[in-house]
Amino acid sequence: MSGFQKKFVEEITSRDVDFAKWYTDIVKKAELIDYSSVKGCMVIRPNGYAIWENIQKDLDARFKKTGHQNVYMPLFIPESLLQKEKDHVEGFAPEVAWVTHGGEQKLSERLCVRPTSETLFCEHYANIIHSYRDLPKLYNQWCSVVRWEKTTRPFLRSLEFLWQEGHTAHENEQEAREETLKMLEVYKNFCEESLAIPVVCGQKTEKEKFAGAVETYTIESLMHDGKALQSGTTHYFGDGFAKAFGIQYSDKNNTLSYVHQTSWGVSTRLIGAIIMVHGDDSGLVLPPVIAPTQLAIIPIAMHKEGVLDAAENLASRLADFRVTLDSSDNSPGWKFSEYEMLGVPVRLEIGPKDIEKNQAVLVRRDTREKVFVSLDNIENEVATLLDNIQRDMLSRARKFLQSHTYDVTDFDKLCEDASKKSGLFRAMWCGSEKCEEKIKEHASLSSRCIPFEQKPLSDKCICCDKDAKKLVYWGKAY
Amino acid sequence: MSGFQKKFVEEITSRDVDFAKWYTDIVKKAELIDYSSVKGCMVIRPNGYAIWENIQKDLDARFKKTGHQNVYMPLFIPESLLQKEKDHVEGFAPEVAWVTHGGEQKLSERLCVRPTSETLFCEHYANIIHSYRDLPKLYNQWCSVVRWEKTTRPFLRSLEFLWQEGHTAHENEQEAREETLKMLEVYKNFCEESLAIPVVCGQKTEKEKFAGAVETYTIESLMHDGKALQSGTTHYFGDGFAKAFGIQYSDKNNTLSYVHQTSWGVSTRLIGAIIMVHGDDSGLVLPPVIAPTQLAIIPIAMHKEGVLDAAENLASRLADFRVTLDSSDNSPGWKFSEYEMLGVPVRLEIGPKDIEKNQAVLVRRDTREKVFVSLDNIENEVATLLDNIQRDMLSRARKFLQSHTYDVTDFDKLCEDASKKSGLFRAMWCGSEKCEEKIKEHASLSSRCIPFEQKPLSDKCICCDKDAKKLVYWGKAY
Numbered sequence: 030m031s032g033f034q035k036k037f038v039e040e041i042t043s044r045d046v047d048f049a050k051w052y053t054d055i056v057k058k059a060e061l062i063d064y065s066s067v068k069g070c071m072v073i074r075p076n077g078y079a080i081w082e083n084i085q086k087d088l089d090a091r092f093k094k095t096g097h098q099n100v101y102m103p104l105f106i107p108e109s110l111l112q113k114e115k116d117h118v119e120g121f122a123p124e125v126a127w128v129t130h131g132g133e134q135k136l137s138e139r140l141c142v143r144p145t146s147e148t149l150f151c152e153h154y155a156n157i158i159h160s161y162r163d164l165p166k167l168y169n170q171w172c173s174v175v176r177w178e179k180t181t182r183p184f185l186r187s188l189e190f191l192w193q194e195g196h197t198a199h200e201n202e203q204e205a206r207e208e209t210l211k212m213l214e215v216y217k218n219f220c221e222e223s224l225a226i227p228v229v230c231g232q233k234t235e236k237e238k239f240a241g242a243v244e245t246y247t248i249e250s251l252m253h254d255g256k257a258l259q260s261g262t263t264h265y266f267g268d269g270f271a272k273a274f275g276i277q278y279s280d281k282n283n284t285l286s287y288v289h290q291t292s293w294g295v296s297t298r299l300i301g302a303i304i305m306v307h308g309d310d311s312g313l314v315l316p317p318v319i320a321p322t323q324l325a326i327i328p329i330a331m332h333k334e335g336v337l338d339a340a341e342n343l344a345s346r347l348a349d350f351r352v353t354l355d356s357s358d359n360s361p362g363w364k365f366s367e368y369e370m371l372g373v374p375v376r377l378e379i380g381p382k383d384i385e386k387n388q389a390v391l392v393r394r395d396t397r398e399k400v401f402v403s404l405d406n407i408e409n410e411v412a413t414l415l416d417n418i419q420r421d422m423l424s425r426a427r428k429f430l431q432s433h434t435y436d437v438t439d440f441d442k443l444c445e446d447a448s449k450k451s452g453l454f455r456a457m458w459c460g461s462e463k464c465e466e467k468i469k470e471h472a473s474l475s476s477r478c479i480p481f482e483q484k485p486l487s488d489k490c491i492c493c494d495k496d497a498k499k500l501v502y503w504g505k506a507y
Numbered sequence: 508m509s510g511f512q513k514k515f516v517e518e519i520t521s522r523d524v525d526f527a528k529w530y531t532d533i534v535k536k537a538e539l540i541d542y543s544s545v546k547g548c549m550v551i552r553p554n555g556y557a558i559w560e561n562i563q564k565d566l567d568a569r570f571k572k573t574g575h576q577n578v579y580m581p582l583f584i585p586e587s588l589l590q591k592e593k594d595h596v597e598g599f600a601p602e603v604a605w606v607t608h609g610g611e612q613k614l615s616e617r618l619c620v621r622p623t624s625e626t627l628f629c630e631h632y633a634n635i636i637h638s639y640r641d642l643p644k645l646y647n648q649w650c651s652v653v654r655w656e657k658t659t660r661p662f663l664r665s666l667e668f669l670w671q672e673g674h675t676a677h678e679n680e681q682e683a684r685e686e687t688l689k690m691l692e693v694y695k696n697f698c699e700e701s702l703a704i705p706v707v708c709g710q711k712t713e714k715e716k717f718a719g720a721v722e723t724y725t726i727e728s729l730m731h732d733g734k735a736l737q738s739g740t741t742h743y744f745g746d747g748f749a750k751a752f753g754i755q756y757s758d759k760n761n762t763l764s765y766v767h768q769t770s771w772g773v774s775t776r777l778i779g780a781i782i783m784v785h786g787d788d789s790g791l792v793l794p795p796v797i798a799p800t801q802l803a804i805i806p807i808a809m810h811k812e813g814v815l816d817a818a819e820n821l822a823s824r825l826a827d828f829r830v831t832l833d834s835s836d837n838s839p840g841w842k843f844s845e846y847e848m849l850g851v852p853v854r855l856e857i858g859p860k861d862i863e864k865n866q867a868v869l870v871r872r873d874t875r876e877k878v879f880v881s882l883d884n885i886e887n888e889v890a891t892l893l894d895n896i897q898r899d900m901l902s903r904a905r906k907f908l909q910s911h912t913y914d915v916t917d918f919d920k921l922c923e924d925a926s927k928k929s930g931l932f933r934a935m936w937c938g939s940e941k942c943e944e945k946i947k948e949h950a951s952l953s954s955r956c957i958p959f960e961q962k963p964l965s966d967k968c969i970c971c972d973k974d975a976k977k978l979v980y981w982g983k984a985y
Binding site: 063065066067070071072073074075078079081082098099100101102103104105106107110123124125126127128129130131132133134140142149152153156157168172173175177188189191 | 541543544545548549550551552553556557559560576577578579580581582583584585588601602603604605606607608609610611612618620627630631634635646650651653655666667669
């Protein structure tokens with residue numbers, strides 16, 4: 030390792046020494062974000078935005094495949110519109126940004142910058158839904174939303190963030206409930222297949238559900254520091270919003286009914302999850318499916334005859350992948366560190382000796398494993414390697430999740446364990462908010478979800494000894 | 508024409524009777540937009556948003572091909588940041604929305620919702636540009652911006668609109684000037700190749716240029732009512748912003764220099780242009796390259812054996828195109844009108860007689876021309892027809908532009924002509940703002956652009972008889 034290279038690598042705080050600082054170092058050094066003069070708002074730089082573009086492309090195809098259409102709603106919500114659904118406004122009003130002036134004029138009614146767009150979709154649905162023939166409406170929008178948070182961290186919690194929000198309207202409860210679970214499944218599959226992040230799926234408790242929802246479902250992932258990250262949610266609204274906004278349709282018998290609604294969203298927070306699940310002390314480690322660059326070709330002894338030609342030839346042979354050829358005058362060592370920091374899944378080295386032997390060197394970012402492969406079959410070698418990396422990353426993350434999931438049946442042990450180790454704690458719960466709060470107070474754990482797979486660990490609540498109703502995942506969370 | 512179909516069509520105001528009303532009818536009836544409770548903000552519905560998605564995809568590929576990268580900047584600009592460049596703030600401050608409260612707290616400094624993001628890009632560039640190695644920076648962002656307009660019209664002028672804004676920083680004037688013209692060329696090619704809209708390219712006068720720019724360039728298109736639409740602009744900033752924001756780099760000799768900058772943008776206004784250039788009394792007419800649906804398959808006598816099967820078979824054979832098969836129980840006549848309204852370029856009819864003859868009927872939306880084609884070769888027939896439609900739409904629009912462009916050398920004639928007919932008037936100009944204002948006052952025409960092709964019509968200004976400096980396009984504009 031050259032002096033320069035060593036220094037480059039040493040610039041990141043070690044993940045196990047100070048996870049929070051390691052995280053901040055990575056988002057800065059991998060040039061994912063820059064801070065701006067609006068506290069809590071970030072600039073998403075090309076390296077960060079390219080990840081988001083790939084997330085969008087992948088998810089958007091999944092949404093369209095399940096029959097959803099994209100729309101765009103206004104950025105602003107009049108105060109009176111936000112107030113139409115009581116629980117919803119109570120949840121969001123304390124954290125919205127208010128526009129009071131347009132140009133030099135004071136507005137007659139304040140507008141809030143959307144924190145989420147249920148109210149706008151409802152107003153629109155009330156306009157356009159009249160008959161059962163107009164249903165279902167399966168809409169989604171990609172946009173930014175604003176929530177006036179006090180403590181912010183890049184990607185994880187910021188004043189403004191990018192997301193998608195699906196909003197659907199259905200003829201009846203069953204259809205809406207199916208949609209709520211179907212989209213949770215879409216999120217789960219996306220996280221596991223594309224981001225190589227395993228998730229726990231389940232329902233949120235009453236305390237943790239979305240403002241205005243009847244039920245909220247979540248996918249929870251586990252970061253390398255043992256904290257959970259709520260990575261996506263879907264909500265079943267029943268006909269509460271429909272009643273507040275008057276969204277009625279006449280059914281086949283000409284009877285007026287209220288629609289049943291859902292909403293669901295994931296955000297740039299997923300980039301935070303990718304960093305914290307896969308990253309290491311050399312920087313980002315990106316899953317091949319979502320990596321903006323999948324393969325970095327680095328010529329060795331570039332000044333020697335034939336090297337650059339061979340590298341260029343490989344770049345064009347491998348153009349079906351997202352390839353970059355770095356022919357800059359930086360040293361190979363510098364380049365190795367650079368593409369490690371950026372998390373590029375595979376590095377290809379080619380030098381005079383390799384050309385002689387009709388081979389190239391492929392180095393995996395995740396394991397640093399080095400293999401020599403024949404140039405004859407390089408397209409297949411790269412394809413297979415990328416597949417393997419994707420699969421192995423998921424499987425490693427799954428093992429980590431499993432080995433950091435603990436079954437606990439005793440309250441004192443839960444408190445003690447939670448003070449010593451981090452991860453997801455599975456424990457039985459009676460269903461009362463009081464016990465949920467007590468666990469929060471004594472073990473600093475919040476309920477993450479009530480998983481779909483319910484295998485009782487005991488018949489008593491871990492907290493109050495009353496009859497247990499549910500197995501719950503508890504954890505410290507971002 | 509069935510009674511129902513007739514009624515459907517009659518619902519639109521005729522284009523030649525009331526162009527403004529025709530336009531509003533189309534955006535509503537083709538379900539491109541819905542109004543919202545925030546005056547001047549629109550809901551972009553699936554039919555409208557799908558056009559924008561195709562515009563984005565096409566343009567984004569052109570931006571990436573020319574080396575640009577996407578980023579995302581904050582939605583808010585602190586008042587003090589907006590004020591850093593004097594001309595810029597004077598141009599925009601009167602028309603911005605101000606956020607004064609976050610949650611329940613009054614902010615110590617007002618934030619404006621971005622009307623455009625020069626100031627944010629400059630702040631970021633000052634952070635990240637240090638050396639000539641950091642240049643050029645070729646960034647673009649897709650987002651929404653807000654301008655507090657008093658009079659609004661869907662797509663053409665709204666309080667909030669979707670757009671892209673490119674912002675670049677270069678080592679020197681020459682590179683930045685080349686970028687400014689290169690992006691104008693990208694816009695021109697996109698409009699002509701993809702939207703089938705011919706444009707006039709040129710420079711804006713001092714009076715009409717962007718707030719803070721040294722020079723502004725524009726592509727101007729001509730709507731069917733003879734009004735011009737500024738369809739895209741690119742700006743050369745010199746080092747004015749760089750000096751205001753302190754964006755300096757050390758060159759190869761270690762000397763500090765200011766960067767030279769550009770910006771450029773197009774918006775959802777282009778959807779307005781597509782409507783007003785190509786639409787007719789039956790609705791939208793979409794150019795095939797950008798049409799969300801290129802081909803609508805309509806089974807005739809659908810209840811007859813084999814018809815639906817044949818239609819489905821065709822849909823799968825033609826899946827390389829953007830195809831919709833309408834097997835709903837609406838009448839064929841209703842469907843014809845529906846897809847005409849939506850502007851789908853080609854309608855394919857298939858019924859029992861066609862199946863017998865191994866043929867299908869293809870109907871062009873633009874000319875309503877009907878051809879019978881063999882099923883054997885249907886993929887090629889459709890491909891060729893779509894190409895022809897795209898080419899013919901551009902050529903028709905070009906003829907319209909040419910036949911509505913008038914050379915004038917006499918001021919009284921200009922005033923008289925402008926009161927009688929609409930279009931683009933080419934006339935010589937001395938370069939003074941006074942004459943520009945006089946033409947505005949007497950002929951109700953504003954300067955659209957100083958075209959790159961300068962062929963003098965006379966040697967005198969049409970207004971003041973002083974020596975003419977430039978040939979200028981004048982017109983009424985949206």
